[in-house]
Amino acid sequence: MKTVTFFRLAMAAFCLFVVSAVSVPAHAETDISAIKAAPESIAMGAQYDGIDLTVHGTVPEGSDVVLRFTGPPADMHLREKGKLFGLLWMNVGKVAVKNVPNVCLVDSSRPFDQLGAAVASYRLEGLRDAVEVEKTTELPKIDVAHELILLKEQDGMYHESEGGIVFGKVVDGMQSYTAKLHIPSALSPGKYLVEAAVLRDGIIIGKNTAPVEAALVGFPKWLSSMAFDNSLLYGVLATIIAIFSGLIIGMVFQSKGAH
Amino acid sequence: MSLDLNLYLPIAGNSVNCLAILGLGGVVGLLSGIFGVGGGFLMTPLLIMLGIPPTVAAASDSNQIVGASTSGTFAHFKLGNVDFKMGMLLLLGGVGGGSLGVQLIKILRQLGNADFLISITYVLMLGFVGGFMFLESLQAMRKPTATKVEEAPKQESRYARAIGALPFQMDFPRSGVQLSVLMPLLLGVLVGVLAAIMGVGGGFIMVPVMVYLLRMPMHVVVGTSLFQILFTCVNVTIMQSWQNHTVDFVLALLLLLGSSIGAQVGTKVGKKLGGEQLKICLASLVLVVMVKMLYDLLARPDVLLAYMGGH
Numbered sequence: 157m158k159t160v161t162f163f164r165l166a167m168a169a170f171c172l173f174v175v176s177a178v179s180v181p182a183h184a185e186t187d188i189s190a191i192k193a194a195p196e197s198i199a200m201g202a203q204y205d206g207i208d209l210t211v212h213g214t215v216p217e218g219s220d221v222v223l224r225f226t227g228p229p230a231d232m233h234l235r236e237k238g239k240l241f242g243l244l245w246m247n248v249g250k251v252a253v254k255n256v257p258n259v260c261l262v263d264s265s266r267p268f269d270q271l272g273a274a275v276a277s278y279r280l281e282g283l284r285d286a287v288e289v290e291k292t293t294e295l296p297k298i299d300v301a302h303e304l305i306l307l308k309e310q311d312g313m314y315h316e317s318e319g320g321i322v323f324g325k326v327v328d329g330m331q332s333y334t335a336k337l338h339i340p341s342a343l344s345p346g347k348y349l350v351e352a353a354v355l356r357d358g359i360i361i362g363k364n365t366a367p368v369e370a371a372l373v374g375f376p377k378w379l380s381s382m383a384f385d386n387s388l389l390y391g392v393l394a395t396i397i398a399i400f401s402g403l404i405i406g407m408v409f410q411s412k413g414a415h
Numbered sequence: 416m417s418l419d420l421n422l423y424l425p426i427a428g429n430s431v432n433c434l435a436i437l438g439l440g441g442v443v444g445l446l447s448g449i450f451g452v453g454g455g456f457l458m459t460p461l462l463i464m465l466g467i468p469p470t471v472a473a474a475s476d477s478n479q480i481v482g483a484s485t486s487g488t489f490a491h492f493k494l495g496n497v498d499f500k501m502g503m504l505l506l507l508g509g510v511g512g513g514s515l516g517v518q519l520i521k522i523l524r525q526l527g528n529a530d531f532l533i534s535i536t537y538v539l540m541l542g543f544v545g546g547f548m549f550l551e552s553l554q555a556m557r558k559p560t561a562t563k564v565e566e567a568p569k570q571e572s573r574y575a576r577a578i579g580a581l582p583f584q585m586d587f588p589r590s591g592v593q594l595s596v597l598m599p600l601l602l603g604v605l606v607g608v609l610a611a612i613m614g615v616g617g618g619f620i621m622v623p624v625m626v627y628l629l630r631m632p633m634h635v636v637v638g639t640s641l642f643q644i645l646f647t648c649v650n651v652t653i654m655q656s657w658q659n660h661t662v663d664f665v666l667a668l669l670l671l672l673g674s675s676i677g678a679q680v681g682t683k684v685g686k687k688l689g690g691e692q693l694k695i696c697l698a699s700l701v702l703v704v705m706v707k708m709l710y711d712l713l714a715r716p717d718v719l720l721a722y723m724g725g726h
Contacts, residue, residue, distance in 0.1 A: 204423040205430040235721045244712045246534050247721065303720040310718060311466075341423070341430035342466060376425035383426055383660050391656025394478050394664045395649050398671060402485030405675035409490070 189215045191364045193350045198339065198370035206341035209368065211350055214330045220271055220355040221321050222278045225261040225337050225368070227348045229286070232256050234304070238297060251300055252290035257283070258344060260314045261337045265321035272358030278351075280305050280316045312340045345370050426663035427471045433669060435465060440673025444483055447674065448490075448681020449688070450622065450637065450697045457704070458670070469722065471663050474655035477648045478667035483674040484645040490682045491638030498589035498635050501599055502642045505621070508603020509647065515604065516611025538708050540609065544623050545701035551627075552695040590631040590639075602628055619701055626694070633690035 191213040198207060215221055231254045238248035262279055264271060276282050284301040308314035315338070324332035337350070347369050354362035372380055383390050423430040443458045458479075462472035491497050523532055581595030606621050621643065625636040656662040685693060 200423060200425070202423055203421065205421040237716055237719045237721060240531060244531075244534070245714065245716055246531060246712060251720065298719045300720065303718055306718045307720050307722075342428055344428055372425055376423055379665065380425040383656065383662070383664070387660055388653070388657045390664070391653040391662060394656060394662055394667065395481055395652050397664075398478055398482035398652075398667065399485045399649075401668070401671055402482035402487075402675055403489060405482075405672075405679070406486040406489035409486075409676075409679040 189213065189352070189354045189362045189364050191350065191352050191366045193366040193368050196366075196368060198343070198368065199373045200343075200345060200370060200376060201372075201374040202376060204341065204376070206343070207339050209337045209339050209350070211335045211337060211352075211366070212332065213352060213364070214332050215354045215362070216356070217326050217329050217331045218356065219331075219361065220265045221333055221335075222264045222271065222275045222353045222355065223262070223321060223335055223337065224278050224351045224353075225259065225339070225348060226257040226351070227259050227344075227346055229255040229257050232304075234300075234307075236298060236300075253300060253304060254288040254290060255286050256304065258313060259340065259348070260308070261339070262316040263320040263335050263337060264318045265323065265333065267318045271355060274355060274358055274360050275353060278353055280309070280314055311342065313342060315340075339370075343370055345372050422665065422669075424467075424663050424666050426660065427467045427475070427666055429466045429468075431465060431467070431666070431669075436666065436669040437673040439465070440479065440670035441677040442673075443670075444674025444677025445681040445684070446677075446700065447480075447483055447641070448487055448678035448683075449685040450619075450681075450693065450700075462666075467663075467666065470659065470661045471666075474652070474659065474661035475663045475666045476670070477651040477655065478662050478664065479670040479674060480644060480648040481652055482667075482671035483678050484641045484648065486675045487641040487678045487682060488638065488645055490679060491634075491641060494634075494638070494682075494686070495589075496634050496638030497642050498587055498631065498639045499642065500585075501587050501590055501625075501629070501631070502639045504596065504599035505603040505606075505625075505639075506643050506646055508600040508605075509607040509610070509621075509643065510650075512604035512607020512609075513611045513647075514607075516608040519608065520611065534708070534712060536609070538705055538712070540620065541701050541705035541708065544620060545698050545705055547627075548623055548694050548698035549702060552691045552698060556691050556695070587631075590629070590635050592630050594629065598629060619697070622697065633693055634686070637685060637693075 191211065194210045194212070195207075198204075198209075209225065211223055213221070231252065234251045234253065235247040236249040236251050237245055240246055240248060260280060260283065264275070268275060268279060277285065281302075283305060287301045287304065289300045305314055321333050321335040324334065347367065350366045350368060352364045352366075353360050354364070371377075420433050421430050422433050439458070439461055443461075446457065458476045459469070459472045462476065463469050467475070488497060520533075581597055583596040584593055585596050586593050602624050606624055609620055621640050622636055625631045625640065626633060631639070652662055688696070
């Protein structure tokens with residue numbers, strides 16, 4: 157197990173080295189393919205209900221774009237459902253999965269089947285390679301990665317659409333594009349990334365990223381810090397306020413009934 | 416306009432439509448006012464459907480029930496429908512039974528088949544309680560009053576003699592019954608164990624227990640049940656906030672606003688309905704929930720993975 161970890165680390169270091177070595181010509185590509193996300197910081201106040209993130213960018217004329225909005229990968233613990241006694245569906249086991257982004261939204265400038273195999277890793281099913289299924293006591297009997305993507309799609313945290321990227325005018329051989337990614341309301345506060353892959357003839361010719369940060373503001377921020385930093389006081393207050401509200405509403409109805 | 420109706424809940428980590436939450440609270444409050452059940456077995460699954468994580472849904476619901484049952488107890492107290500003595504004894508047993516049930520679940524989880532036991536207990540309990548109440552009330556409603564009176568003492572005598580033989584007899588004037596102190600204590604323990612295993616407040620088991628085993632009149636049962644639920648949920652709310660940070664106070668207040676109004680209306684509706692009608696309505700509700708759970712067990716789920724925390 158340890159040697160595997162070491163090997164992975166070594167691979168990662170090697171990849172990093174290769175990327176930094178190659179990044180000089182790649183930078184030339186990214187310089188000509190610009191990207192900007194608006195808003196760059198998502199304010200999650202009392203009125204927050206998810207937002208439409210607008211992504212603007214420019215790419216060389218005639219190329220295609222695939223966009224992906226993701227967050228940092230995390231570990232998840234899930235229950236696996238199965239049939240018991242060949243009749244009853246219920247939770248039959250636990251599965252631990254690693255490297256799962258909480259959110260993943262994908263869009264493209266053309267249907268995926270016209271873009272070739274190079275974009276496969278940007279699609280939802282592409283997460284299959286990144287997600288690691290932990291081998292617990294017994295091997296899961298289901299396709300965990302596939303079911304995980306289904307589960308997240310049901311929640312609206314994973315979404316894939318195609319053709320949502322609209323191209324604009326061509327200026328000096330550069331074409332602008334715009335896309336709207338709908339950020340779900342269940343987004344957690346944290347740092348996110350919009351990644352763009354620029355393609356021509358099925359080959360990725362450039363990549364670029366734009367950071368997006370989501371943070372609690374106003375009342376939700378206050379309430380959240382209260383619940384986490386003064387949790388006992390918060391619980392007692394929640395109870396007392398509930399009791400008083402109940403009494404007040406009871407009395408209001410009582411006096412109404414007397415009339 | 417539609418923007419104003421949405422509210423972001425930081426603990427639940429999602430935004431909700433205020434009207435939907437108020438309406439949900441109202442419906443569940445109405446039921447709890449009529450039947451004296453907490454409504455947790457209805458509210459939590461519906462909140463999950465609205466995008467609230469299971470743990471937050473259950474804990475915030477407890478917070479809401481604190482307010483709703485305060486309001487309900489208050490209304491029933493004014494009508495003279497709360498048997499405090501009986502309520503305290505049942506509560507005492509319930510707290511003990513609850514702790515026992517939590518330990519039992521821990522042991523079962525280690526043995527590995529806890530989920531199976533929980534689901535089966537749930538369906539069997541709901542089916543048994545609902546079916547029994549339904550049939551019993553139906554018979555009582557069909558029979559002319561004369562035959563009922565004639566038959567009642569013969570049926571009661573065996574059970575009455577058995578519980579009459581128990582030591583520590585005590586008078587419960589509010590309920591108009593005389594019982595051994597051991598009865599409410601032991602039944603409280605039993606309901607507490609079941610409630611802990613099933614992860615619910617236990618109102619819908621407690622009500623039939625009070626009606627059939629403690630022989631209390633239906634209207635006193637409802638008030639006393641609410642009084643008892645109040646204490647259980649104060650405890651749960653504080654523990655959940657403190658240990659797990661899963662109580663969303665804003666969500667609870669919204670639900671409370673809806674459910675308090677619902678509970679007030681429900682109390683009045685319940686007063687107008689006869690005892691047998693009340694029983695048969697509650698029985699139908701319990702049976703509907705049971706059928707839904709049974710369906711979930713038998714039908715293949717869309718997704719074969721689930722988040723931790725829910726049942």
